[in-house]
Amino acid sequence: MVKAARKDALENRARIIEVARREVAASGVAELRLNAIAKEAGVGQGTLYRHFPTRETLLVEVYRQEVDDLVGLAPRLLETAEPVDALAQWFDQVAEYARVKRGVLAAVEASVWRGITNRSLGPIGDAITLLLDAGRAAGQIREDVDAGDVIVLIGYLSRLDEDEWSRRAHRPLRIVLDGLRRR
Amino acid sequence: MVKAARKDALENRARIIEVARREVAASGVAELRLNAIAKEAGVGQGTLYRHFPTRETLLVEVYRQEVDDLVGLAPRLLETAEPVDALAQWFDQVAEYARVKRGVLAAVEASVWRGITNRSLGPIGDAITLLLDAGRAAGQIREDVDAGDVIVLIGYLSRLDEDEWSRRAHRPLRIVLDGLRRR
């Protein structure tokens, strides 16, 4: 219970994110009850809405670390592997994150589904573009694809049940990868 | 207002489906309010639940015609085209249905996401299996894929906005198709 107003707000915000992160890890994105998060975080619902006007803005914060990790991984993979192999490894990492933090991709996908004028597909989109461009330059990736195509195709990862994971996660990724190759 | 009980029930059921179908066509699957459907159909909510215990059972009926069309199309395409081409044409038809009746695939997908013991993927799954098997027999399709892989990959079609359609519908399908080819 700190007095300084500004500090209060920041702490509230941090606590909301922390609680939401824990809740999502435990029960998944779909189960995320905003009112419950507010209560657990010890704030009023209005405070949650002040900090996060939409459900999505909250989820972006919840997954910020994971998204940053994935974005940072792309250029590093390109330093040590052929572009297509880098893409394959990056896919594997996405799958791994999606398994542990179901819904890492959910927020990303949302940006693709909506709006004609989505100038950017966000950081994840940029990472994919980087990988695709490198692959194209090396003649390994087909010319006619963009990051949005890849995002819609790998989005299934955020909807797989834990049960289905081992059976369904990796094979479709391989299909996508092979489909992206230059023929 | 017919008296015969059995007939009454059948008529109610038919009217519910009809209203739901119109509503889905107008506003999409996501906007489907079950209580509103009941009211519009002139029945109590309980009656709707008697006939359709879950939202999904209603949607299956709403899309029955379209699903039947797609299932019937697969063997016919195989009569006149090489398996991979048949698959390509079948994909195009799925895309076309998904555009007009957003959510044709939604009910189908649900069967994939849930349950370890999904012995069957339903009629759509059977149709895809037919196409894949023919392709494998002809040496055109890779050995290590099944209908479930294809369903999770093409599921994005049911989530595309109308705006995004022209830009995003077909290219990912091509990627999937090429990824399914034997290399």
Place this chain on the structure above:
DNA sequence: ACCTGAACACCGTTCAAGT
């Protein structure tokens, strides 16, 4: 047997009142 619709439960969202 089948149907009705009030009532309950649940969750997101707003806003008047507080500090």
Place this chain on the structure above:
DNA sequence: ACCTGAACACCGTTCAAGT
């Protein structure tokens, strides 16, 4: 400035009472 939490809106689902 920022926060609280009662209150409202909305929708799915149930069930006692009707026919």
